[in-house]
Amino acid sequence: DTAVSQTPKYLVTQMGNDKSIKCEQNLGHDTMYWYKQDSKKFLKIMFSYNNKELIINETVPNRFSPKSPDKAHLNLHINSLELGDSAVYFCASSRGNYEQFFGPGTRLTVL
Amino acid sequence: AQSVTQLGSHVSVSEGALVLLRCNYSSSVPPYLFWYVQYPNQGLQLLLKYTSAATLVKGINGFEAEFKKSETSFHLTKPSAHMSDAAEYFCAVSQGGSEKLVFGKGTKLTVNP
Numbered sequence: 001d002t003a004v005s006q007t008p009k010y011l012v013t014q015m016g017n018d019k020s021i022k023c024e025q026n027l028g029h030d031t032m033y034w035y036k037q038d039s040k041k042f043l044k045i046m047f048s049y050n051n052k053e054l055i056i057n058e059t060v061p062n063r064f065s066p067k068s069p070d071k072a073h074l075n076l077h078i079n080s081l082e083l084g085d086s087a088v089y090f091c092a093s094s095r096g097n098y099e100q101f102f103g104p105g106t107r108l109t110v111l
Numbered sequence: 112a113q114s115v116t117q118l119g120s121h122v123s124v125s126e127g128a129l130v131l132l133r134c135n136y137s138s139s140v141p142p143y144l145f146w147y148v149q150y151p152n153q154g155l156q157l158l159l160k161y162t163s164a165a166t167l168v169k170g171i172n173g174f175e176a177e178f179k180k181s182e183t184s185f186h187l188t189k190p191s192a193h194m195s196d197a198a199e200y201f202c203a204v205s206q207g208g209s210e211k212l213v214f215g216k217g218t219k220l221t222v223n224p
Contacts, residue, residue, distance in 0.1 A: 029146075031210055041199055043155075043214040056211055090154060099145065099211060102154040 003027050004103035006091050012109045013081055021076045021106045023091030029108040031055075033100060035061060043090070049074055078108075084111045098109035113138040113206045117215035125223050130189040132218045134176075134202030142204045144185040145212070146176055149199040158200075161185060173197070195223065197222045 004025045013019050025032065033056075034046040050054035052068045063079045078085060091103040118133040118188045136142055143162045147155040159170025166178040185202060202215040 027148070033210075041149075041217045043201065043217075045211060045213075048210050050210070092155075094210065096210070099157045099160055102147075104154045105152075 001063075004091055004093055004101050006089075006103040006106050008020045008106060009104065010107050010109075012111065015081055015083060017081050018079045019081060019108070020078070021089055021091075021108075022072075023076070023103060024093075025072055025093040025101070025103075027093055027101060029093035029101070030071055031094045031096060032068065032071075034074065034076050035090040035093045035102075036090060037088040039087070039088060047074075047076075057075055062077070072090070081108075081110045083110050113142060113204045113207045113213050115204050115213055115215035116200050117200075117202050117218050118215065119218055121219050121221065123208060123221040124192045125221060126194055127191050130174075130187070130220065131195065132187040132189070132200050132202075132220065134185045134187065134215060135183050135204070136185060136204045138204055138206050140206055142206060144178060145203040145205075146170065146174070146178075146185075146187050147201045147214075149201065149217075150218070155201065192220075192222045194222050194224065196220060 007022045031050045033048045039045045046060045047066045049068045065077045068074045088105045090105050092100040094100040114137045116135045145160045146158040149155050153158045159168045161178045169175045174189045199217045201217045
């Protein structure tokens with residue numbers, strides 16, 4: 001009965017590879033988000049989708065492409081991975097502008 | 112544009128002592144304010160939120176925060192620290208209740224026995 005789940009939990013890959021992170025929520029929320037937390041624990045929003053429509057895109061390189069096949073899923077695809085992409089990526093969901101519920105995070109390490 | 116400043120990247124208290132974590136915000140319109148806690152290797156959990164109702168907000172685990180418009184502050188307090196409170200705490204603001212959350216840089220709380 002996990003509310004917001006992400007897979008995988010850990011992802012180790014080489015520079016230049018393409019990878020995806022999946023997110024699913026079973027809370028019936030209509031808005032989903034991706035955040036990046038850097039090595040200094042700073043959290044910054046990357047994208048937000050509402051009912052499968054992109055509503056926030058925060059100056060993220062176009063190597064990052066979110067995809068929302070339905071309201072319960074928001075996946076993050078990253079092309080041509082770079083060292084600087086190493087971080088913890090969090091998915092979150094909310095009902096409109098109420099509090100956001102966060103997933104457990106995916107720790108991405110680019111070698 | 113809204114922003115959040117958390118004073119003190121590290122706060123250390125003794126078990127049983129008062130916890131005070133400071134947060135100041137900047138917002139051109141009435142803000143919604145949040146405190147989240149992150150335990151090691153976990154996601155963020157909401158502690159409490161202010162959404163223009165009562166200025167003193169009570170949250171989970173004995174935490175509370177007071178919204179002070181004149182001081183643009185939303186400090187988090189707990190009367191008596193417990194070892195299990197050791198974690199990273201994040202203050203966040205959304206402008207006028209929009210979906211976009213802007214986070215502070217976090218405060219790491221250490222509780223000493």
